[in-house]
Amino acid sequence: MLTAKNIYKSYDDLQVLSGVDFSVNAAKLSAIVGPSGAGKSTLLHILGTLDQSDSGTLIINNKNIGDFRGDELANFRNNTIGFIFQFHNLLPEFTAEENICIPAYIAKKNKREIGKRVEELLKVLGLSNRASHKPAQLSGGEQQRVAVARALMNDPAIVFADEPSGNLDSKNADELHHLFLNLRDELGQAFVIVTHNQELSAMADERHEMKDGKLIKL
Numbered sequence: 001m002l003t004a005k006n007i008y009k010s011y012d013d014l015q016v017l018s019g020v021d022f023s024v025n026a027a028k029l030s031a032i033v034g035p036s037g038a039g040k041s042t043l044l045h046i047l048g049t050l051d052q053s054d055s056g057t058l059i060i061n062n063k064n065i066g067d068f069r070g071d072e073l074a075n076f077r078n079n080t081i082g083f084i085f086q087f088h089n090l091l092p093e094f095t096a097e098e099n100i101c102i103p104a105y106i107a108k109k110n111k112r113e114i115g116k117r118v119e120e121l122l123k124v125l126g127l128s129n130r131a132s133h134k135p136a137q138l139s140g141g142e143q144q145r146v147a148v149a150r151a152l153m154n155d156p157a158i159v160f161a162d163e164p165s166g167n168l169d170s171k172n173a174d175e176l177h178h179l180f181l182n183l184r185d186e187l188g189q190a191f192v193i194v195t196h197n198q199e200l201s202a203m204a205d206e207r208h209e210m211k212d213g214k215l216i217k218l
């Protein structure tokens with residue numbers, strides 16, 4: 001589903017990634033751990049096509065990301081990849097339901113399709129009775145579940161998450177982790193998750209550590 005080979009990235013004279021190899025398949029949850037500043041977020045942004053490597057190849061769903069031109073990459077990203085961040089990045093003026101629908105609006109999906117999908121996601125994520133609340137009216141756990149639903153809206157091949165439970169208390173974090181496992185098992189969703197949370201990394205199918213610019217399988 002995703003294969004990255006020999007990824008290099010530096011910022012000025014700081015070499016952050018020095019030949020990273022990584023792959024993930026459907027229905028797998030892969031955790032990336034490592035000390036602060038090791039380059040985990042940098043790698044996640046490159047794998048998620050939000051940032052470009054200096055060299056190396058990235059293939060997602062049999063497409064070589066380096067071949068995309070112009071708007072092709074943004075369209076591919078919106079249709080194929082979901083993102084969840086530590087701070088949910090929900091739009092404060094929009095309701096939970098509207099926030100979840102944003103990737104589908106961008107993809108210009110039809111109204112009926114959007115309505116059906118959002119209803120399904122609200123149900124799966126236990127948010128049906130929170131659909132018309134704005135982010136400020138939701139608990140931290142609910143806000144993060146809205147962010148998960150938004151990431152899943154376009155039925156992505158892969159969901160990338162950067163410290164998704166970093167801002168949650170242990171009960172909400174635990175619920176979120178089990179939600180990831182359910183989505184993996186029920187939808188065959190692939191996840192690549194950067195985390196300092198030991199429980200989450202212990203639950204992962206594969207664990208990798210970022211060290212000295214390389215990714216080591218644990």
Ligand SMILES: Nc1ncnc2c1ncn2[C@@H]1O[C@H](COP(=O)(O)OP(=O)(O)OP(=O)(O)O)[C@@H](O)[C@H]1O
Nearest residue numbers: 011014016034035036037038039040041042043210
């Ligand atoms: N846009 C940038 N410009 C310059 N340096 C950067 C940039 N982004 C990241 N860095 C540097 O690259 C290194 C790796 O950063 P990165 O955020 O990937 O680490 P991390 O492993 O995710 O850390 P943390 O666990 O603290 O989030 C750090 O030294 C950081 O300062």
